[in-house]
Amino acid sequence: MKKITRKTVKLFQLMVKEEKGSALVLMALALTVLLSSVAIVTDVGIAYLNKIQVANAADAAVLAGAQGLPDETKATAIAQAYGTRNSVPNINVEVAENKKEIQVTAERSTNLLFARIMGYNTTRASAQARVRLEPLTGVKGIVPLGIEEQTLVFGETYVLKYAAGSDPGDEYHSGWLGILALQGPGAKLYEEDLKYGFDQEVKVGDLLDIQTGNISGKTQSGVQYRIDQCKHTPTCTPDHYEKDCAKIMLVPMIRPYGTKQVQVVGFAAFLVDAVAGMGNENYITGQFIYHTISGDSSPTGKDNGIYVPRLIQ
Numbered sequence: 001m002k003k004i005t006r007k008t009v010k011l012f013q014l015m016v017k018e019e020k021g022s023a024l025v026l027m028a029l030a031l032t033v034l035l036s037s038v039a040i041v042t043d044v045g046i047a048y049l050n051k052i053q054v055a056n057a058a059d060a061a062v063l064a065g066a067q068g069l070p071d072e073t074k075a076t077a078i079a080q081a082y083g084t085r086n087s088v089p090n091i092n093v094e095v096a097e098n099k100k101e102i103q104v105t106a107e108r109s110t111n112l113l114f115a116r117i118m119g120y121n122t123t124r125a126s127a128q129a130r131v132r133l134e135p136l137t138g139v140k141g142i143v144p145l146g147i148e149e150q151t152l153v154f155g156e157t158y159v160l161k162y163a164a165g166s167d168p169g170d171e172y173h174s175g176w177l178g179i180l181a182l183q184g185p186g187a188k189l190y191e192e193d194l195k196y197g198f199d200q201e202v203k204v205g206d207l208l209d210i211q212t213g214n215i216s217g218k219t220q221s222g223v224q225y226r227i228d229q230c231k232h233t234p235t236c237t238p239d240h241y242e243k244d245c246a247k248i249m250l251v252p253m254i255r256p257y258g259t260k261q262v263q264v265v266g267f268a269a270f271l272v273d274a275v276a277g278m279g280n281e282n283y284i285t286g287q288f289i290y291h292t293i294s295g296d297s298s299p300t301g302k303d304n305g306i307y308v309p310r311l312i313q
C-alpha cells in the first residue's frame with residue numbers, strides 16, 4: 001500500500017477548504033440576487049399602489065366636485081376636500097367656461113424602501129380625471145306633477161300645481177291643475193308618488209296620463225311630508241341646499257299630448273317652497289335649482305339645469 005505522505009494530506013485539506021469557500025461565495029451571491037429581487041418587487045409594488053390610489057383619488061375628487069357646478073368656487077372646494085380625505089391633498093382643479101366640465105389633476109409622491117440605496121428616495125404619480133355634465137334624459141323618482149316647457153331661471157319660484165281657476169290654459173285639458181297619474185289614477189297613489197317619488201324610470205319622449213281635480217288633502221300631506229324631512233340647519237334654500245334633501249322634487253317638463261296625456265321633454269329640479277290654500281285654492285310652488293343626479297343622460301339632451309356627471313377621462 002502506498003504510504004500517504006504529509007504533503008498529500010495537506011493538499012487534500014486545502015481542496016476541502018476551497019470547496020467550502022466557493023459554496024459560501026455562491027450562497028452570498030444567491031442571497032444578494034434574492035434580496036435585490038425582493039427590493040425591486042417591493043418598490044415596484046409601492047409605486048404601483050401609489051399610482052392606483054392617486055388615480056382613484058382623482059376620479060373621486062372630480063365626481064364630487066362636479067356636484068358643486070355650476071358654482072366654480074364650490075366645485076373646486078369640494079374636489080380639494082375629497083383629495084385631502086383620500087390622502088392626496090395635491091389636487092389642481094379646472095372648470096370649463098361653460099361650467100359643464102371639470103377636470104382635476106392629482107399628484108402625490110411616496111417614499112420608497114430599498115431603491116434609496118441607489119439614490120431613489122421617492123416615487124411620484126399623477127393622474128387626470130375629467131367629468132362632463134350631461135342633461136338628464138331618464139330618471140326614477142319624479143313627482144306626479146309637471147312643469148310646462150319653458151326656460152327656467154335659477155332661484156325663481158314656479159307654480160307646480162295650480163289652484164282651481166288658474167290652470168295653465170287652453171293648450172292643456174281644461175280643468176287640469178298639474179297632477180299626473182304615474183302609478184295609476186287616484187288620490188292614494190298620487191300621495192305616495194308625491195311623498196317618495198315614482199319608483200319607475202321615466203324617459204324623455206314618454207307619455208304620461210294626467211289627472212284632473214284638486215286633491216288638496218293629499219297634496220298638502222304629501223308635500224308637507226317632504227318639507228318635514230328636511231332636518232338641515234339652516235333649512236335648504238336655493239342658495240344652500242343639500243343634494244339628498246327630500247325638499248328637492250324632480251319634475252318632468254312636459255308638453256300637451258292629446259287631451260288626456262302629456263309628453264316628457266326633459267326634467268327639472270325644484271326645492272319645495274310652499275304648499276298652501278284650502279280646497280280649490282290649494283297650490284304648490286317650488287324654486288328652480290341646479291341639480292346633479294344619476295340616471296340616463298345625453299350630451300344633446302335638453303338642458304334644464306339637471307345633470308348626470310359622466311367621467312370622460
Ligand SMILES: [Zn+2]
Nearest residue numbers: 230232236245
Ligand atoms: Zn334640506
